[in-house]
Structures are given as structure tokens and as C-alpha cells.
Amino acid sequence: MKTYLDFASTTPMAPEVIEEMHAVMSEDSFGNPSSLDHQFGISANNIVEQSRNEVANLINANPEEILWTSGATESNNLAIVGFHQFQYKGHPLRFTTSHLEHKSVIESMRSIEELESKVSFIQPNKDGQIDLETFTSQLNPDAIFASCMHINNETGVVNEIKEIGKYCKKNEIIFHVDAAQSIGKIPIDVKEMCIDLMSMSAHKVYGPKGVGALYINKDSVGRVKSLIVGGGQERGMRSGTLPTHQIAGMASAYRVSKQRMHDDLEHIQQCRDAFLKKLSSLNGWKINGSVEDAFPGILSLCFHDLYSESLIYAMEGFAISRGSACSSDHDEPSHVLKSMGLLDHEINGTIRISFGRTTSLHDTESAASELIAAVTHLRNLKGDSQ
Secondary structure: OOEEOEOOOOOOOOHHHHHHHHHHHHOOOOOOOOOOOOHHHHHHHHHHHHHHHHHHHHHOOOHHHEEEEOOHHHHHHHHHHHHHHHHOOOOOOEEEEEOOOOHHHHHHHHHHHOOOOEEEEEOOOOOOOOOHHHHHHHOOOOOOEEEEEOEOOOOOEEOOHHHHHHHHHHOOOEEEEEOOOOOOOOOOOOOOOOOOEEEEEOOOOOOOOOOEEEEEOOOOOOOOOOOOOOOOOHHHOOOOOOOHHHHHHHHHHHHHHHHHHHHHHHHHHHHHHHHHHHHOOOOOOEEOOOOOOEOOOEEEEEOOOOOHHHHHHHOOOEEOEOOOOOOOOOOOOOHHHHHOOOOHHHHHOEEEEEOOOOOOHHHHHHHHHHHHHHHHHHHHHHOOOO
């Protein structure tokens, strides 16, 4: 069995989450949470609403501002396309985002361009970050909507969400944040950060796959147009029977993450530091992005003289990746790394290692040792003495 070091892709479910989901599936709460004519449906509905409270509690939101979805990808689509369709009155609107975003944000932006609305893209700074200066210097003055991820899923770089949010609020710009990688890992306060829409997922934070949520600020946004019609659930903004057991699992994962956030972050920091200390004996590599302004659980490492596929194959005892799981089956170079100015051969030589709650320091040091051995072996095969 390989040692898992791809926590940015997905996480194993926490034992507490599995227990909670099993309880929901085993008890008399299997009813449709929209069927309020009998106790089975009422029991399921109670679980859904209690879970809504848990999710809201983690981000300092009101429960009625939490809308259930199938995950962050759907939440991103609903936040961007749903907001656009609700606001669009036949006149083009101006949206802005960055080249660092998840494909679900970029493709959603492309879809509103088909309605002749305008989208401008902000280039990150040299460290692959959207800081306030970078944001304000490139922002189109007519923009009414801005979308920016919190933690980048490929590099771990943390964008200046609080500062950007305050600027957007002051200038009456709706601010959407993709928090798939940050939720439950670092503190988020939607009020303090002036966030209007925020996409969340469960499976990046030790919860189940297939469930997520969209935070919709009731004062600044209120509603978005449903992209899925046919039942009127979720206040008419997202039709479909709610998966009670998955929602309960997401709430459990968020509750556990809130309790363990400080300890988890400290542990992951130790893992990253131990890994980099061990790797420092090797020459000819670099970190893509910034170490200082990054979440320690994600490392993007560039070996410009090698191919990522060869490194991944050589590290047969460890599950690592080239980068985003949503792009790993495509041949084109990472749009995130290209936006940071990396050349094709640097992108082709990049691997992503991501640590999590269950990563041990022994696993971390063993991975660094195996990476050193893999790089040395591959360079020797090339006749490279570096």
C-alpha cells in the first residue's frame, strides 16, 4: 500500500464522519427531508437543518445563508452563472477573476461571455499570489463581480482575501471566494472578510465526496438563479432531493475541523518543514510560489531537468501528483503555473506533494528520502552530474 501524500486532491474520511454517516443511514432518518407529512421526513429534515447550523457556525454565517450543493465545482458554477443570470437584464456585465482559479471558475466565466458579458483576468504577482496591490492595479473599473480563490490548489499560496474583500465592499463589487482548499484548515469569517458568495466542499477536509455548499450573503446578494430546476428545494435555488447522510457527514467534518484546526495546522507545518529540511541536501529544484504566504499542506516542487511522470513513477511507494486532480487527465500545461511565468519544461517537471492530518513525520522524511533517490537515479540515467 502506498503512503498517501495527495491530500489536496481529496482526504480520507475522519472516523467521526464515518460514524455520523453510518448512524444517519442506520436510523429512522432515511426519509426525504422535503417530505414533512410524517416523522421519517421530519427526522431527515432536522438533520439537514442541524447540519446547516454547523456549517454556518464554522464561517460565522447565518444558517439561512447556507445552500447545499454537490461540491465546490457546482457551488462555483452557481455563484458565477447563477448570480449572472439573476442580474442579467440584456445588458453586458463586467466580471473579473484571475488565471489562478480552478477550472470550474474559469469555465463558468467563459459561459457568461457567451451572453456578451465581459470577463477580465488578473495576473498574479511573482509568487503566484493575488495580493491587494495586484488586484487593484489590474481591476477593471466597471467590474461588478470579482472571484478569487482563498488557497491555491496547486501551489498552496494564500491570497489576500480579507484585504480584497474590504476593497470590494467599499467599491460595491460582489466578492466570490472559492474556499475549497481553505475551509476547515485556516480561519474564515465571512463577515470580517466581507465575502458575498463562498464555495465550500466536504471531501477536502475529511468529509464525504459529492456534497458541498454555497454561502450566499443574505444582505448583499440574497438570491441566485437556479441552474438545476424541477423541485424547488433550497428556497428555489437548487432543486433535487438532499442527501441527508452526506450533509450530516459534511457537518461532522466541519465540526471536527473547527476543534482541531490549530493542532492540524501545527502538525502540517512540522511535516512541511521536516520534508524541506531533508530535501535541502539536493540541488537543482525550486518551490513554485511562496513559502511564507502559503498553506503548509501543499508543496509545488519544480525539477526543471526531469519529467513529473518519471518522478511519480520512480516514487512508487508514495501517492503524489502532478497538480490539480481536475486537470491531471489533460495534456496541456497547468494554467496556474503558466500564469506564474513558468516555462513548459519547468511545468513538465513539477510535482505536487500535499500533507494532511494523518501524515506522520516518518512518512514525510521517508518521502523526502525517496524523492532524493528518485531524482538522483533519473539524473544518473541522463548522465547529469547535478
